[in-house]
Amino acid sequence: MTNDATEAVPAPEILRYAAFATRPEGGNPAGVVLDATGLSAERMLAVAAEVGYSETAFLTPGPAEGAYRVRYFSPLAEVPFCGHATVAAAVALAERTGPGRYVFATAAGEVPVEVDKGADGVLRATLTSVEPRVEEVTAAEVDEALALLGWARTDLDPALPPRLAYAGARHLVLAAATRERLARLDYDFDGLARYMTARDLTTVQLVWREGPEVFHVRDPFPVGGVVEDPATGAAAAAFGAYLRELGAAAAPAVLTLHQGEDLGRPGVLRVALHDGDPRIRVSGAAVAIP
Template sequence: MTDDASPRILRYAAFTTRPEGGNPAGVVLDATGLTDERMLAIAAGLGYSETAFLTAGRTEGAHHVRYFSPLAEVPFCGHATVAAAVALAGRTGPGRYVFTTAAGEVPVQVDQDADGVLRATLTSVEPRVADVTAADVDEALALLGWARTDLDPTLPPRVAYAGARHLVLAAATRDRLARLAYDFDGLAAYMRARDLVTLQLVWRESAHVFHVRDPFPVGGVVEDPATGAAAAAFGAYLRDQGAVTAPAVLTLHQGEDLGRPGVLRVELRAEDSRVRVSGAAVAIP
């Protein structure tokens, strides 16, 4: 493909089995020859939180992948990875793919359920978790309109990474999580200054079930409906904090407050620090 050609743009909803659920992603399976400016323009035209652009690698199942939000390129995006892998599997069949991203190599396994639904499992890059200063937490809370008393003291604020950086803030109640209204420009500036891709806002329903929301103003989107990269980072955070013990499987519910419910499965293995995130994806008509 040359830069003047019109690439075929696919639309998928990830972490759902319904086109109106989960998180929409654009997918371009052949981005050969597209410039950065063209990819950004395509992503902006779609208006989804991310679009994945693939070019084939030298071996079977290998692809180079770049991710663009409507405003900027991001190093890694989980829901667009799931969408892209399912789009590939829909053409070549279930199997293993290896995506080379700006964050590193991400293996993705796609399997088909008995009911015909394709589900992808990505394995994150090596995760890490870092402390965050009290001043940074206070500034983030002020931009969100939250108070310190709104936080769950058992899940302290941290910055978690599994391909992209996310500030984890745990709400003490489901009601606090449901009421999201924030300073868009102020939070975007705060996040850019700290190289954050989203805020991972969470509420713990039970030992292994969580509800999550992800403001994404740096991408030009008020909220990301289902966020695989943040889910992987959150899995690493929970293990780092001793909040769960591997092996463990976590269920994350996201998008309910937006009317686009999605489900993310997060697996932690005792023998491997990398985090696995699974979900279905379906084409958007």
């Protein structure tokens, strides 16, 4: 028996963008539906599964100009916030209405986004996170995560201890002692998915510090049905809060995160820490995927 209400909602237009990159083959692909009016959660999930990217953003116009209700779905589940899909959606809007300011009402809270066009003609979006927090993680939980990743305690950078960090979604931050350790990613997919689900983690943020304000990062994402997320804005925001909490970066500062290089999809994320505001700003370009 068919559902008349479902039949009455037309098939949504699905856009595809690469976020945190200026070329379609770089960064993190995201699906974008600019008008999801009338779509049920079940249908959004089905669309996200069909698109197959780590996340698809579904926008519903709000009561004011530039205001949108936004929901994010991986191929397996809804997530409270997604940075790269936010950047992709904001750039998609700006291509149609011009650069400016948007306000995205997400399950994690209100996320302002500014889109500017640079001298190079590239549109770049800057999102401002919800207020972040950083929590301790037990030694037993760290050991369990390391075992699932195939890492040893000696693989960790003692200057950047493990923590749980949140800026719209929760992430376990683990810092590698060497770039070589970060480059080798071969983990227990199902085991890590169970570990993350039990702790409400969106990704595990694996990082290596190249310099005072330059990092390389990778994000296993088995809870979303994806081995690795190529560029992760939500984790970047959480990581900025983590660094500030530990005193490893002091505001004002702009950090550069390189992600996706080991996947052949290089992307660049800028993370800004501001005096007097605990929220984190994450910036990046986005480009339509033909």
